[in-house]
Amino acid sequence: MSQDDETQESSEQVEASSSGDQLLPQLVAHLREHRAKLRDEWASRIRDAHLLEAMTPQEMSAETTSVYDNYVEVLETGSVEALQHYARDLSERIIPRGVETHEVVGIVLLLRDVLARSLFEKYQRDFGLLNRILDAYEPAANRIANTVAVSFVDERERVIRQQQDAIRELSTPVLPVRERLLILPIIGVLDGERARQLTEQLLSGIRTHRAKVVVIDITGAPEVDETVANHLVQTVDASRLMGASVIITGLSPTIAQTLVTIGVDLSKMNTIGDLQGGLEEAERLLGFTVTRKAVTDGS
Amino acid sequence: MNSGPALVSILRQGDTLVASVHTALDDSEMVRFQNDLVSRIGEHRARGVIIDVAALDVIDSFASRTLRSIADIARLRGAVTVIVGIQPEVAFSMVRLGMDMGDVPTSLDLEEGLAYLARVNGRAAGGRRG
Numbered sequence: 001m002s003q004d005d006e007t008q009e010s011s012e013q014v015e016a017s018s019s020g021d022q023l024l025p026q027l028v029a030h031l032r033e034h035r036a037k038l039r040d041e042w043a044s045r046i047r048d049a050h051l052l053e054a055m056t057p058q059e060m061s062a063e064t065t066s067v068y069d070n071y072v073e074v075l076e077t078g079s080v081e082a083l084q085h086y087a088r089d090l091s092e093r094i095i096p097r098g099v100e101t102h103e104v105v106g107i108v109l110l111l112r113d114v115l116a117r118s119l120f121e122k123y124q125r126d127f128g129l130l131n132r133i134l135d136a137y138e139p140a141a142n143r144i145a146n147t148v149a150v151s152f153v154d155e156r157e158r159v160i161r162q163q164q165d166a167i168r169e170l171s172t173p174v175l176p177v178r179e180r181l182l183i184l185p186i187i188g189v190l191d192g193e194r195a196r197q198l199t200e201q202l203l204s205g206i207r208t209h210r211a212k213v214v215v216i217d218i219t220g221a222p223e224v225d226e227t228v229a230n231h232l233v234q235t236v237d238a239s240r241l242m243g244a245s246v247i248i249t250g251l252s253p254t255i256a257q258t259l260v261t262i263g264v265d266l267s268k269m270n271t272i273g274d275l276q277g278g279l280e281e282a283e284r285l286l287g288f289t290v291t292r293k294a295v296t297d298g299s
Numbered sequence: 300m301n302s303g304p305a306l307v308s309i310l311r312q313g314d315t316l317v318a319s320v321h322t323a324l325d326d327s328e329m330v331r332f333q334n335d336l337v338s339r340i341g342e343h344r345a346r347g348v349i350i351d352v353a354a355l356d357v358i359d360s361f362a363s364r365t366l367r368s369i370a371d372i373a374r375l376r377g378a379v380t381v382i383v384g385i386q387p388e389v390a391f392s393m394v395r396l397g398m399d400m401g402d403v404p405t406s407l408d409l410e411e412g413l414a415y416l417a418r419v420n421g422r423a424a425g426g427r428r429g
Contacts, residue, residue, distance in 0.1 A: 203387030210407055237399055238390035243383070243406035 023136045028076040030122060031115060039068045042107075042114045051106050054097045063090065064107075071111060075140050080147045087151035095156055104152045105145070112141045172198045174205035180212040181282050182244075183275075187220035195231040202235060206244045213282040214239055217275045219250030229264040236269055245285065246270065249278035307332045309339050315347040315416055316340060316378075317409065321354050329365045337372050345378045347416035351409055353384030363398045370403040379419055381405065383412040 031038065043064050046052060052060060066086070074083045091104070119137060123130035167188065175183045182205055186198065202214065216232075218224070224232070236246045248271045251259070259266060272278045283290060306328055309318045318336055340348065350366060352358065358366075370380035383406045385393075393399065406412040 199391055200387070203390060207387055207407070210411075212407075212411075234391070234394040237394040238387070241385045241390040241393060241400060241405050242387065243408075243411055 023133055024075060024078075024140075027119070027133055027137060028072055030119070031072045031075070034118060035068065035072075038114055038118055039064055042068065042111050045110050045114060046107050049106060049110065051103045051110075052094075052099060054099055055094070063094075067107070068111065071115075071144055074144050074147075075137070078140065080143060083144060083147055084151050087148045088155050091152045091155035095159055101149070101152060101156070105149045108145045108148045112145060115141070172201050174201050174209075176209050176211075177215075177279070178283070178286070178288065180210060180286055181279075182206065182209055182211045182214045183279075184214060184216045185220060186216065186218045188222075190218075190221050190224060190228045192227055192231070195228050195235075199231065199235045199238065203238055203242060206239060206242050211244045213247065213285050214244050215247045215249055215275065215278040215282050217250045217278065218248065218255070219252070219275065221252075221255070224255045224258060226262045226264070229259055229262065233264060233266070233269065247272055247278045247281055249273065249275045307335070309336060311339075311343050311345070312413075314343075314345055314420075315349060315413065316343060316345045317349045317351065319351040319354070323355060323357065324362065326361055329362055333365055333369050333372075336369060337376065340373055340376045340378050345373075346420050348373050348378050348380040349409060349412040349416070350380065350382050351384045351412075352382060352389075353386065353408065355389060356386065358385070358389050358393055358398070360396065360398055363393065363400065367401050367403055370401075379404075379416060381412040381415050383408050 043060060046060070046064070052063075055063070067090070070083050070086050074080055094104075116134070116137065119133055120130065123133055172184065172186070172194065175185070177183050182202075184198070184202055184205075188194075190198070202216075205211065206214065216235075232248070236248070239246045246269075248269055250273075251271055270281075272281055280290075306322055306324055307318055307320050309316055311317075316336070316339055318332070320332070324332060336348065336350075339345070348369075350369070352366075355362075366382060370382075373380045381404050382400055385405060404415060406415050
C-alpha cells in the first residue's frame, strides 16, 4: 500500500516538473487576481517588521506596488533581466536614504512568504496540486530573492567604489607654496593605501619642485594607527634621502598621545604645533624673512 | 688596478670630487669603487665628495653600507661626502627595508650637492682653494 503511495507520488513529481509550465500561468493569474489584497498584506508585514522606515508611506506604497508587479512578471516570464534592471534602479534610489541590505532582503523574503501563504490557502484542499504549485513557485521565488539581493549589493559596492575613487582623486594634493617649499595637507582618515599614495606623490613632488622643505599638515586627520604612523616616519626618512627636510604640523592631542603610546620613534621628526608655525619654521630654514610693510608703503 | 670599462666616473671640480655611478654595481665593483674614490681623495686633496646615484634604480643594504663607509673614510681623510640623486622609489624602498644613510647628508641632485658643500666648506675654511 505504502509502496503504491510512493510510486504514485514520485510519478506525480515527475508530472509536476514536466507540467510546471502549465502551473505557473495558473499561479500568476492567482497572484494578479489578488494583487491589491496581497500587496496590502505584504506592506503591513513590512511595517510590522519595522523595515524601510526611512521611506515615507507614499514611497513605500509606490515601491511595493512596482516590486510586486515585477515579482509576478518574473514568475510569469522566468526572465530576471527586467527585475535586475529594476532592482538596480531601486537600489540607486534607496541607498542614499540609508536603506540597509538586511531590509531589502527582508522585504523580498516577506513577499515570498506572503505569496506562499496565499497559495497554501488556495490549494490546501488539494495536497498534490499544492505540492506541484510550490515546486514551480519556490525555485522562481528564490531566484528572485537572490537577484534582488545581489543587485542591491552590487549597486552598493559600485557606489562605494565610486566614492573611493573620488576621495582618492582629491585626497593628497601636494602644493608648492614658495620656491622650494611644499605643503601637504592631509584631510580625512589615512589608511594604508592612502598613506602609500601620499608618499609616492610627495616624493615625486619633491623631485619636480626641487623642494628643500616639506610641511605635512595633519590637522585634518582624525586618527593615526601604528601602521600609518610608521609609514609617516618612513616618508620623512625617504624625503630626507632626497634632500628635503620635513616638518609635521597639526598633531592633535589624541594623535600625539597615540604616537607616544605605541612607541613610534619620533626623535628624528621635526614637529611644530600648527601650520602657521610650520610655515614660519620652513621659511626660516629656507632663509626667507617675511616682514610686514606699512600699508601705505606697499607697491 | 682598473679592469673593464669604468662603471663609475670620478671627476675633479676644484676641490670637489664628483663620482657618478652609471650602472648597478655588484659587491666587488662596489669595493673597487670605494678603493678608487678613497685614493683619489688623497691624490687631489679633495675637500668635498659628491656621489651621484641618480642612475641606480635599486640600492641594497650592501650598497648603502658601502656608501656610508665611503663617507666615513672620506671624513677621516678630510673631505665631506654628500650623496645626491636618490630617486623617489629608491628612497622609499630603502626606508621600507630599514636602511638609511646614517649621518651622511643627502641632496636632491648634483647642483644641490655642490651648493651644500660650498655652504659647509665655506663655513669651515672660509673659502675655496684653487
